[in-house]
Each structure stands twice: as C-alpha cells, then as structure tokens.
Amino acid sequence: MRIPVRKQIMWWGIAALTLLLTLWLLGQAVLPFILGAGIAYLLDPVADRLERAGLSRTMSVVVITVAVVLAFVTVVLLIVPVLLRQATALIETTPAMIEQGRAFLDARFPDLIPQGAGLQQTLADLQATMGEQAGRLASTVLGSVTGVLGTVALLVIVPVVAFYLLLDWDHLVAAVDGLLPREHAATIRQLAREIDDALSGFLRGQAVVIAILGTWYALGLMFVGLPFGFFIGIMAAVLSFIPYVGVLIGGATAIGVALFSFWGDPLWIGAVVAIFAIGQIVEGNYLQPKIVGGHVGLHPVWLLLALSVFGALFGFVGLVMAVPMAAALGVLARFLIARYRESSLFTGQGLPDEPAQPILVEMVPAGTVAERLRHARMAADRALSRQQVEAMQDDLARRDAKG
Missing domain, CATH: 1.20.1440 (de novo design (two linked rop proteins))
Known part of the structure; x- marks a missing residue:
C-alpha cells in the first residue's frame, strides 16, 4: 500500500530537522568530517580523470594527496606568514590613516564636518578606540588562526577523512543511491545532479x-x-x-x-x-x-543571505556549509516553484479525475464460449454424481453400523 504524501513529507521533515539539530549541537566536533567530505567532493573529478588516464583509484588518490600536501605546506610556510604580518601592520596603522584623513578634511573642507555636532568627537573616539584595540584584535586574529591551523583535528582528521572518502567516493555514491526511496529515486537523482552542477560550477570556477x-x-x-x-x-x-x-x-x-x-x-x-x-x-x-559560466544559479543576494543565516545559527560550521546549502536550497526552491506552477493553486483549475479502469475484452474464435459452457456443465454433472454416490455410500455405512 502506498504511503500518503502527507506522511512522507512529515518523515522527510523530521529527518531534515534532525540533521540541523545535529549540526547545531555537534558543530565543532563534526567540522573536520565536513571539511574532509568537501575536499573529497572537490577532488573526485581529478581522481576520475587520473583513472581514465590509466592509474588505479588508489594510485590516483595517493598522487592527489601528495600534491595537495605539498601545496598546503608551501602556502603555510610562504604565504600565510606574510598575510598575517601585513594584516597586523594594517590594523595597527588604521588609526593613523583615520587621523590623517580627518586632518585633511579639517584643513581643506572646514565646513564639511560641522563643529559642535558631535561628529568630530565621534571620529576622535573612533580613532582612540581603534588604537587601543588594534593590538588586542591582532593578537586575537593571530591566536584564532594559529589555533585553527594548529588544531590536531584539522591537521590530522581532515586529511585522513578526505583520503578515505576520496578513495571510496564512487562506492559511497552507489550505496546512497541504493538507499533512496524507490518511488522518488528518479526525482532525487535529478535534483542531486542539479545541485552538483550548481555547487561544483560555483566552487571550482x-x-x-x-x-x-x-x-x-x-x-x-x-x-x-x-x-x-x-x-x-x-x-x-x-x-x-x-x-x-x-x-x-x-x-x-x-x-x-x-x-x-x-x-x-x-x-x-x-x-x-x-x-x-x-x-x-x-x-x-x-x-x-x-x-x-551561466549554469551556477547562485545569486549574490541569496549567497549573502545563506552566509548570514547559517553563520548566525551554526557559527563557523554554518559558514562552511553555507555555500552547499545555498546551492541545495536554490535547486529545491526552483523545483517547488515549478511544481507550484503546475498545481491547481496556481492555474485555478481542479485536477482532472482519475480515469476509470478500462474494460478488458478478450477476442476468441467463434463457438469458444459455448464450448467452455458445455465443458463446465459436464464438470458440474460429474461433481454432482460424485456427491450423490458418496451420500449413498455414507447412508449404507450408517445402516450397517446400526444392524
């Protein structure tokens, strides 16, 4: 018996809420696994291309892993220190730049900033506050970045998870496909392909x-x-x-x-x-x-909204998940809008009634029905004769038992 649509929606909604609740409660714990899965997803096309070039899946993953590790080490050793040093210097220099800009405006455009309106004092307070907080902010940024990069979970768990997921990616996709509800499998596959096209096009591009x-x-x-x-x-x-x-x-x-x-x-x-x-x-x-290209479908406003909402709800994990969730929600929104345009709520017309079951007519040679009726009557007569004989035998048996 087919499960009603309302009950299916209820179960799927419970599953989605459970996933969101899990991300909210275990955000930092599952972050390395989310990052590892994202890296495996991005590198899977590279592994597939190396396989088509003649390498085995294991050798393809090993080659990719070595290349990614070398690139990561190069970035950490050569680029990140320069970025951190210049970011710290820029933060510390910002108050002086604000002061120079304020002095320039006072000298060249004295009437631009009204005196006594409080704006002068506001700018001075802003400059003083930024000067006091510059060192603390720089230390916080450096400590946060260093903490993230130095976390064992990110340096050890993420590469391990990415390696094994990349190794078994095709098997995982096949396993998930085998668990799809059969009634909606084709629709889910189509939506998954559209999400993959939007997400991969955006991230890789x-x-x-x-x-x-x-x-x-x-x-x-x-x-x-x-x-x-x-x-x-x-x-x-x-x-x-x-x-x-x-x-x-x-x-x-x-x-x-x-x-x-x-x-x-x-x-x-x-x-x-x-x-x-x-x-x-x-x-x-x-x-x-x-x-x-034009196949992405992630509007800037939609992306900003996803970053704001998921970042506020789930913190850094939400920021990591914002782009894939924006792609998925965008595809689902377009799918639901298409279904809405096909519904009676949009068209204003009721759905047509279900067609009646057709009457099946069997074409047979002439005389077939009469022949079948004759055989049926003969079978009924034989069955009646057997019943009469059995009744007579039972009656004789009862008389012998009494005598």
Whole structure:
C-alpha cells in the first residue's frame, strides 16, 4: 500500500530537522568530517580523470594527496606568514590613516564636518578606540588562526577523512543511491545532479577566478610599492566570490592606503585604481562568463543571505556549509516553484479525475464460449454424481453400523 504524501513529507521533515539539530549541537566536533567530505567532493573529478588516464583509484588518490600536501605546506610556510604580518601592520596603522584623513578634511573642507555636532568627537573616539584595540584584535586574529591551523583535528582528521572518502567516493555514491526511496529515486537523482552542477560550477570556477585575481592584485599592488599590497590583493580576490564585494572592499582599502602612503604623487594612486579597474573588467567580461559560466544559479543576494543565516545559527560550521546549502536550497526552491506552477493553486483549475479502469475484452474464435459452457456443465454433472454416490455410500455405512 502506498504511503500518503502527507506522511512522507512529515518523515522527510523530521529527518531534515534532525540533521540541523545535529549540526547545531555537534558543530565543532563534526567540522573536520565536513571539511574532509568537501575536499573529497572537490577532488573526485581529478581522481576520475587520473583513472581514465590509466592509474588505479588508489594510485590516483595517493598522487592527489601528495600534491595537495605539498601545496598546503608551501602556502603555510610562504604565504600565510606574510598575510598575517601585513594584516597586523594594517590594523595597527588604521588609526593613523583615520587621523590623517580627518586632518585633511579639517584643513581643506572646514565646513564639511560641522563643529559642535558631535561628529568630530565621534571620529576622535573612533580613532582612540581603534588604537587601543588594534593590538588586542591582532593578537586575537593571530591566536584564532594559529589555533585553527594548529588544531590536531584539522591537521590530522581532515586529511585522513578526505583520503578515505576520496578513495571510496564512487562506492559511497552507489550505496546512497541504493538507499533512496524507490518511488522518488528518479526525482532525487535529478535534483542531486542539479545541485552538483550548481555547487561544483560555483566552487571550482570561483577557485580558478580567485587564484587569477589574487595573483593579479597581489603582484600588481606589490609592484607599485603599496604597503600591505599582498594582503589587500589576496583579501580582495577571496571576497570576489560575491560579485562586487571584493572589488569594493579591496579597492576602498587599497585606495585609502595609497592616499595615506602616496599623497602628493597622483601617478601611483592612479596606478592602484587602474589595477582594480583592470581586474574588474577582466573578471566581469572574461573570467566569470568563460570559467564560471551561466549554469551556477547562485545569486549574490541569496549567497549573502545563506552566509548570514547559517553563520548566525551554526557559527563557523554554518559558514562552511553555507555555500552547499545555498546551492541545495536554490535547486529545491526552483523545483517547488515549478511544481507550484503546475498545481491547481496556481492555474485555478481542479485536477482532472482519475480515469476509470478500462474494460478488458478478450477476442476468441467463434463457438469458444459455448464450448467452455458445455465443458463446465459436464464438470458440474460429474461433481454432482460424485456427491450423490458418496451420500449413498455414507447412508449404507450408517445402516450397517446400526444392524
């Protein structure tokens, strides 16, 4: 008997709530496993390509693991220290830049900031507060990053989980497919393919875009001699996964630092502006259309909403899960909207009645029915004769028993 749709929705809803509750209660504990699964998901196409090239699955995973470990060690030893050092210096220099900007406005535009309106004191308080908190904030950031990178769970469990999941990824997918409810298996597979297309297209495409933009911004700003240029360039590239956010934040920071450092030399200030203008033109006209493409379906506003909501609910684990959850929810939303447009609630017309069961007519040669009736009558007569004989035998047996 078919399970009612309402009961199916109830059970699926309970399963989803259980998953969210588990993430909320065990967020930090399951973080290494989520990261490992994400790494395995991203590297699975590479392993498949190496298999098609002739390597076994085990050898493909070993080659990928060695390459990823070498890249990770290189980044940690060469890039991360520079980023941390420049980030700390930028935080400590920010109050001085604010003071110089305030002094410039007071000298050139004395009426721009009204005296006695409280804004002057607000800016002064902001500068003092940032100066007092700069060292503490830098220490906190350094301690947090160092703690995360030095956690045994992230340095040991994540690579191990990623290695074994990548090794058995195809078997895991087949096992999950075998557990799908048969009635909805085709629909779930289609939704999973759409989620995979959106998620993989966004993550892998944006990774390439970020790498290209990071190289351009960092090297360009370092070439013009901008202080903290390497950190600002990497920051702008990383934030570019949300359109216009990276160029706005990175560009504003770079131009502010350029005004502070190159005041009186407009050539280098213009060079900083040109670096971000060229990067934005190349990203919008070539990198995003050619590399990411139009199949992603993750709107920037939707992505920002997912980051805010999941980050507030689940902390750092929510930020990690925000992008895949945004992709999944986006696909599910489009699926439900399509079903809504097909429903009577949207069209205003009731669904047609179920068609009646057809009457089956068997075509047989002429005389077949009469022949079957004759055989049936003969069988009934024989059965009646047997019953009469058995009754007579029983009657004779009873008489003999009495005599």
